[in-house]
Amino acid sequence: MSYPKEKLLEMYRSLLGDRILEERLIELYAQGWVPGHIHSGVGEEASYTGVLATRREGDCYKFTHRNVSAYSDVGVSYRHIFCEILGRMGGNSEGKGGINHIADKDKGVIGMAGALGCDIAIATGVSYALKLQSSGNMVYCFLGDGTTSRGPVHEAMNWAGVWKLPILYIVNNNEFSISTHVSEGCSIPNPGAGRAAGYGMPAKLVDATDVLEVYDAAKELSDYVRSGNGPAVLETKGYRWRGHFEGDQARYRDAAVANEWHKRDCVKNLESYLKEKDLLSDAEIEAIREETKAAIEDGIAFAEKAEQPKLSAIYDNIFAEPYEN
Ligand SMILES: Cc1ncc(C[n+]2csc(CCOP(=O)(O)OP(=O)(O)O)c2C)c(N)n1
Numbered sequence: 001m002s003y004p005k006e007k008l009l010e011m012y013r014s015l016l017g018d019r020i021l022e023e024r025l026i027e028l029y030a031q032g033w034v035p036g037h038i039h040s041g042v043g044e045e046a047s048y049t050g051v052l053a054t055r056r057e058g059d060c061y062k063f064t065h066r067n068v069s070a071y072s073d074v075g076v077s078y079r080h081i082f083c084e085i086l087g088r089m090g091g092n093s094e095g096k097g098g099i100n101h102i103a104d105k106d107k108g109v110i111g112m113a114g115a116l117g118c119d120i121a122i123a124t125g126v127s128y129a130l131k132l133q134s135s136g137n138m139v140y141c142f143l144g145d146g147t148t149s150r151g152p153v154h155e156a157m158n159w160a161g162v163w164k165l166p167i168l169y170i171v172n173n174n175e176f177s178i179s180t181h182v183s184e185g186c187s188i189p190n191p192g193a194g195r196a197a198g199y200g201m202p203a204k205l206v207d208a209t210d211v212l213e214v215y216d217a218a219k220e221l222s223d224y225v226r227s228g229n230g231p232a233v234l235e236t237k238g239y240r241w242r243g244h245f246e247g248d249q250a251r252y253r254d255a256a257v258a259n260e261w262h263k264r265d266c267v268k269n270l271e272s273y274l275k276e277k278d279l280l281s282d283a284e285i286e287a288i289r290e291e292t293k294a295a296i297e298d299g300i301a302f303a304e305k306a307e308q309p310k311l312s313a314i315y316d317n318i319f320a321e322p323y324e325n
């Protein structure tokens with residue numbers, strides 16, 4: 001496929017921005033700034049950047065505990081992201097939700113559930129609403145390889161198939177569900193693409209380290225979904241670079257295999273492609289890097305200065321007010 005230069009540079013900016021954000025999060029966590037856990041998505045950025053490059057105004061997104069940097073790809077500001085992550089006022093739940101619960105309705109980000117898989121039903125419900133509104137928009141619903149084996153995922157995908165809903169399920173297969181290898185949790189090698197036929201959905205399986213391969217497949221499938229044909233599945237096959245959460249030394253896996261995967265770096269892959277084609281110079285890479293770092297540091301500095309939630313607000317916004325006629 002041939003790509004307009006602007007599209008390639010847009011993808012590069014997102015990819016590099018997400019990498020810098022993922023790396024900075026690891027540092028912040030090590031310094032004790034982040035309450036709770038972080039599940040680093042470093043190394044897996046192409047599996048959502050390539051997909052999100054096909055999005056349109058008005059689309060909706062369900063992300064996961066792993067692809068946190070994707071929020072910035074769909075326009076959630078770094079200030080918002082860091083206020084929520086660092087537990088400050090200024091985040092969507094005023095710091096009470098934390099890293100796993102970033103949401104932004106205006107940007108189409110519908111949030112995620114801590115109980116994995118339950119939110120696939122919610123995202124599928126959102127796609128039903130989009131269909132009823134005849135909006136021409138769709139939902140991008142991300143989930144991990146392990147999550148695909150949960151009951152609610154099966155039920156939601158079944159109904160999405162029956163009702164031909166406008167939703168693309170993106171299964172980020174990074175080979176592990178905490179310490180369980182994908183081969184121990186699923187009887188077929190590809191838990192996303194391999195199961196799609198059972199729901200009447202077309203599917204593609206792509207190399208998650210090649211952002212252009214991810215983009216091509218996502219483009220074809222999202223065009224299919226947008227045209228009213230119903231849902232589809234994209235499985236991105238990559239590898240989790242770090243432990244399940246920071247602090248997990250991942251002794252259950254072969255370090256040599258992990259090292260091999262680390263060499264397949266999605267950011268470097270796109271950089272080499274763009275340099276070969278004379279579309280990007282070292283000086284331009286440096287300029288994009290500095291600009292992105294400054295925006296991220298602004299978000300962190302803003303959050304560090306923001307107030308913490310007051311103890312008296314601890315029960316606020318937990319229950320909806322009773323509906324009155
Ligand atoms: C219903 C439920 N069971 C277990 C957990 C604990 N848990 C959190 S992340 C995770 C692993 C998920 O694996 P996968 O879907 O492959 O995503 P990955 O972490 O690899 O990105 C588990 C089991 C949970 N949050 N919810």
Ligand SMILES: [Mg+2]
Pocket residue numbers: 144145146172173174175176177178
């Ligand atoms: Mg996984």
